[in-house]
Amino acid sequence: MKKNDSYRFQTRVIHDAQSPDEWRGATLTPIYQTVSHQHPTAENLSDTFAGKKTDNIYMRLTNPTNSVLEEKISALEGGAGAVVMSSGMAAITNACMALLRAGDEFVCGNSLFLSTYILFTNIFKKYDITARLVEPTDVGAIEAAINDKTRFIYLETIGNPKMDVPDISQVAKLAHKHDLPLIVDNTLATPYLCRPLELGADVIIHSTTKYLSGHGNAPGGVVIDGGTFSWPEKRFPDFKPFIDRKGPLAFLDKVWREHHINFGTTQAPLHSFLTQLGLDTLAIRMERHIENTEGVVEFLNSRSEVSWINYPGLKDNPSHDVAKKQFDGNGFGGMMAIGLKDQAACFKFINSLKLIYHLANLGDCKTLVIHPYSSQYISFDDPTRLSLSITPDLVRLSVGIEAIEDICEDLGQALDSL
Ligand SMILES: Cc1ncc(COP(=O)(O)O)c(C=O)c1O
Known part of the structure; x- marks a missing residue:
């Protein structure tokens, strides 16, 4: 064609x-x-x-x-x-x-x-x-x-x-x-x-x-x-x-x-x-990644264990207005960073996940998490990690295209363990 x-x-x-x-x-x-x-x-x-x-x-x-x-x-x-x-x-x-x-x-x-x-x-x-x-x-x-x-x-x-x-x-x-x-x-x-x-x-x-x-x-x-x-x-x-x-x-x-x-x-x-x-499925996957990410953000917002959420889709995010203009109103992507109490809480949260994969990748149709401070950035000193916004309390989420209910239930039961 x-x-x-x-x-x-x-x-x-x-x-x-x-x-x-x-x-x-x-x-x-x-x-x-x-x-x-x-x-x-x-x-x-x-x-x-x-x-x-x-x-x-x-x-x-x-x-x-x-x-x-x-x-x-x-x-x-x-x-x-x-x-x-x-x-x-x-x-x-x-x-x-x-x-x-x-x-x-x-x-x-x-x-x-x-x-x-x-x-x-x-x-x-x-x-x-x-x-x-x-x-x-x-x-x-x-x-x-x-x-x-x-x-x-x-x-x-x-x-x-x-x-x-x-x-x-x-x-x-x-x-x-x-x-x-x-x-x-x-x-x-x-x-x-x-x-x-x-x-x-x-x-x-x-x-x-x-x-x-x-x-x-x-x-x-x-x-x-x-x-x-x-x-x-x-x-x-x-x-x-x-x-x-x-x-x-x-x-x-x-x-x-x-x-x-x-x-x-x-x-x-x-x-x-x-x-x-x-x-072939990029458009439909992106639609679902974005929809699910918005659902996950809404769910995590209601959880007291989550101290902050960094996602350009949130109205009070410093990048919100530029992202809205630049992404043509199609959404804000499938990635977010969230803050838990400290590194120990991040480890306990990750170790409690049952559905969500814990690995070094993003943009997969599966939901993925990682604690960058202790993994990819382990060999960096603290001033460098901080300059890159890599803090001990940060978990990165790449939201997949599974059923939103299953993603939120898994996140919820892992947060319950904290
Ligand atoms: C924004 C960005 N650019 C480039 C790369 C490097 O890509 P690759 O792993 O295919 O070499 C990555 C990998 O995570 C990335 O997130």
Whole structure:
């Protein structure tokens, strides 16, 4: 079926980029489980290497199953093109590395996902690259951190687990005023809730491991190029060959050609297949994730054991107004952080759960909890944990799509144990 832009998101998420006629009538994309592709003539392979043809060569470069997922996610985000990779972290690393040289700087939110934080503050530091961490909801602070060495601004649509929601339109305007691109990690919102390119962002990243695949079975990541940023020579003198070769897709070409294929961050075609299967139900899953999260928030609000709830859907949450505007009234996502008395109470609560899974993931159709302070962030000192809003009393919940009554009953009996 050919893409039709007039279809609604719920239809496009199933049908975009699907071509059964090209696959002998198969209604699911075949898994092209092959490392290499036969070329009919020496001229054909030579032309493909020279970029005159777009045939497949070798899996580390491209793969037909991966290409379908790239086309689909790019269409859903309103992008000009995309490259899928082996994980969300692969996508973040490649997108940033394509922009950074020794001595460069960039500005990013201070409520970053754990591995992104480590990449930005520890690993990049070894290469003389400085990440300037600021409050992502404070546009003034973002502007104050920009200087001649800045190469981009980086935000997460919803901070994890701080749950803060920066104003993407405002930050995009600021970025463009300074000739900088805005990169947004849209993992927690998904294109169902928010399409940052429409708000002015230039590059989108996802960990497809989460809501996009939705079943905790396929690690993956994607970089989507909006194709609208012009890469002015003053800030980006190294972009010329890529602009000459690919025009509006210069950035994606740089990500793919310079980094992805040489770092070998290849996506397994099976994982692309599973992600496509998951995407078929993204819209309906998100609807249910959001509805259930609202139900869980209402239930937890009535429980005295819960000292605070951080969820952008609450009217008194500092991010409520921006989230409402930015997410088009479609809801506020499927994640929240809650406070219990202390770490001991968090452990007792988690150990008492019967239905809800206790593990390090989010965006699964199952409800998940974790105590980040004692798990993912165990090796961090307290000042760093506090700067990332990771406190000993915090439990993170990723609300699934089970029956809301069963989720609340399980939460309730675990709270009863405190
Ligand atoms: C917001 C966000 N971005 C990126 C990642 C990294 O994704 P992956 O685990 O697929 O590398 C995660 C993982 O939890 C995340 O929550």
